[in-house]
Amino acid sequence: MARYESLLDACGNTPLVGLPRLSPSADVRLWAKLEDRNPTGSVKDRVALWMVKAAEESGRLRPGDTIIEPTSGNTGIALAMVAKLRGYRLVCVMPENVSAERTSILRMYGAEIIFSPAAGGSNRAVAVAKEIAAEHPDWVMLFQYGNEANARAHYESTGPEILRDLPTITHFVAGLGTTGTLMGVGRYLREKVEDVEIVAAEPRYGELVYGLRNLDEGYVPELYDATVLTRRFSVGTRDSVLRTRQLVEVEGMFVGFSTGAVLHAALAVAHQALKAGKRADVVFLVADGGWKYLSTGAYGGTLAEAESALEGQLWA
Amino acid sequence: MAIEVRIPTILRSYTGGAKTVDGSGDTIADLLTDLDSRHAGLKDRLITGEGSLHRFVNVYINDEDVRFLGALDAKLNDGDSVTILPAVAGGALAFAAAHALRG
Numbered sequence: 001m002a003r004y005e006s007l008l009d010a011c012g013n014t015p016l017v018g019l020p021r022l023s024p025s026a027d028v029r030l031w032a033k034l035e036d037r038n039p040t041g042s043v044k045d046r047v048a049l050w051m052v053k054a055a056e057e058s059g060r061l062r063p064g065d066t067i068i069e070p071t072s073g074n075t076g077i078a079l080a081m082v083a084k085l086r087g088y089r090l091v092c093v094m095p096e097n098v099s100a101e102r103t104s105i106l107r108m109y110g111a112e113i114i115f116s117p118a119a120g121g122s123n124r125a126v127a128v129a130k131e132i133a134a135e136h137p138d139w140v141m142l143f144q145y146g147n148e149a150n151a152r153a154h155y156e157s158t159g160p161e162i163l164r165d166l167p168t169i170t171h172f173v174a175g176l177g178t179t180g181t182l183m184g185v186g187r188y189l190r191e192k193v194e195d196v197e198i199v200a201a202e203p204r205y206g207e208l209v210y211g212l213r214n215l216d217e218g219y220v221p222e223l224y225d226a227t228v229l230t231r232r233f234s235v236g237t238r239d240s241v242l243r244t245r246q247l248v249e250v251e252g253m254f255v256g257f258s259t260g261a262v263l264h265a266a267l268a269v270a271h272q273a274l275k276a277g278k279r280a281d282v283v284f285l286v287a288d289g290g291w292k293y294l295s296t297g298a299y300g301g302t303l304a305e306a307e308s309a310l311e312g313q314l315w316a
Numbered sequence: 317m318a319i320e321v322r323i324p325t326i327l328r329s330y331t332g333g334a335k336t337v338d339g340s341g342d343t344i345a346d347l348l349t350d351l352d353s354r355h356a357g358l359k360d361r362l363i364t365g366e367g368s369l370h371r372f373v374n375v376y377i378n379d380e381d382v383r384f385l386g387a388l389d390a391k392l393n394d395g396d397s398v399t400i401l402p403a404v405a406g407g408a409l410a411f412a413a414a415h416a417l418r419g
Contacts, residue, residue: 202381204401220371220403232381234374234399 008085011038011045012157016165016283021250022267024274030266031283032253033162040074040081040105042288043158047180048078050153051142052086063087066139070094070129073102074288075144080109091139093129101292145178146222154184162283163192170273173266174285175258176200176232179224181285186228200232201265203240203258233268235261241298241306243267244290256288257298257310319347319392322399330358339398344375345388347398362400363388372403 004010014037019030035043055061066089069079076092083090090111094102097118106113114132116125133141144150162169162185172189174181179200186198237257244260247253266284273280290299298306319339323331331337337355341347352359362373368387369375375382376399382390392398 200381204379204399226383229384231384234376234379234381234401236379 006085007039008049008082011049013161014038016162017253019251022246022263024270028270028274028278028280029282030270031166031281032251033158033283033285034253035158035286036255036289038078040077041291042074042078043181043285044074044078044287045081046153046157047075047144047150047178048082050149050156051144051147052079052082052088054147054149054152055140055142056086061088061140065089066091066136068093068129068133068136068139068141069143070126070141071144073098073292076111077102077105077109079142080106080111083111084109091132093125093132095125099292099295101295105292144180148223150178150180151184151187151223154181155188156184158285159185159188163189166281166283168281169193169196169283170278170280171197171199171266171269171282172285173199173201173262173269173282175262175287176202177258179221181287183223183225183228185285190228197230197269198228199265199269200229201262202232202234203261204234204236231269233265235264237307237310238303239264241303241310245299248290253286254290255286256290256293259284259286259288262287318394320397321347321351322397324401326402327358327361327400330355330361341392343386343388343392344377344382344390344398347392348388374401374403375399376401 015034017032017034019032023029035046038045052061052067061067064087067079067083068091069076070093071079073094076090076094080090080092090109091114092106092111093114093116095118096115103113114128116128129141133139158181162172169189170193172182172185174185176182182198182200189196189198240257240260242260243263244255244257247255247260247263262284266282270280270282273282293299296309298309300306301309319341320336321339322336323334328334337351339347339351341350348359348362362370362375364370369383377385377390377392377396379399382388385391
């Protein structure tokens with residue numbers, strides 16, 4: 001039944017949709033898990049809901065509390081919706097170069113935004129959030145990169161939904177950000193499906209994003225466990241844009257650029273299976289729709305123009 | 317055997333500012349040894365004292381992470397492209413997030 005008591009109850013149970021035109025053959029098929037069909041339009045609704053519920057259950061979060069989170073996008077939007085419906089105030093700290101749609105959506109939901117300098121990148125946003133949190137010891141930072149409820153949301157919901165809808169799954173492909181999706185779905189599927197392959201697609205940004213002062217300032221999310229993955233691909237901006245456009249042209253799916261990177265990796269493993277003469281059901285996760293990225297201009301013009309429009313931006 | 321290696325900004329002090337350099341070797345370990353003969357010090361930045369890849373360094377052969385291809389023993393073929401990148405969590409905010417949070 002598709003009737004729900006409230007918007008929060010309508011989180012998850014997203015459709016798994018076949019790609020008849022992009023699938024290489026009748027025996028090697030691609031399936032899209034449409035996480036843009038969640039209440040605020042991204043996979044992060046599951047994460048926000050699970051993290052807030054976990055904090056409530058542990059007593060860390062009480063009615064009327066303030067949540068502070070360094071986020072430049074979907075998690076902030078999802079948290080803003082959940083916070084509004086469950087009675088919390090939300091303060092988001094984000095670099096000032098994020099897209100206009102994102103800040104508009106956050107403000108619409110009533111979240112407060114504190115900008116950190118674009119030049120400082122994301123580490124600056126985290127540092128600013130931490131400073132503010134230190135000044136307000138009663139505020140709660142959920143910190144999705146290290147919050148076990150992030151991965152658990154996918155272990156308890158996304159993974160079981162996929163297996164229920166496609167018991168013959170052979171590969172799961174998703175983007176690698178906080179790593180929560182791949183850790184949660186990956187662990188669940190590995191327990192249930194023999195020889196299932198868990199494939200990560202990591203967006204490769206422009207050079208600006210990697211401008212760290214030294215290697216010791218790199219970061220691997222606390223949630224990451226490499227043993228859950230089978231393979232890990234780095235996908236450049238041009239390939240991501242190409243696949244994003246191909247998906248809307250050939251299958252009619254309008255998705256964000258991170259999904260283009262995920263499709264690129266999914267097609268790679270699908271074609272390898274085809275070449276090896278193996279049957280495959282490859283599920284890839286659509287993290288969000290393309291709406292929030294229209295202002296980048298990267299859906300039109302040449303590939304080179306699109307690539308340059310995304311240069312220096314965190315497009316996933 | 318020519319392998320094109322892409323060098324991240326923070327390691328270009330070892331390559332005279334070059335974004336890409338050519339190297340050779342049958343495995344990633346061989347390649348790094350070869351590169352180090354012309355760009356002294358590079359290898360030490362990528363490999364720990366215990367002989368494994370530095371935690372915050374990712375190395376890719378034709379866009380695939382070598383940690384899932386045998387790590388330093390991952391095989392190379394003529395014409396392969398190798399990319400070295402610092403580890404940043406994708407998504408949004410991530411790099412040095414833990415660093416900042418643990419402070």
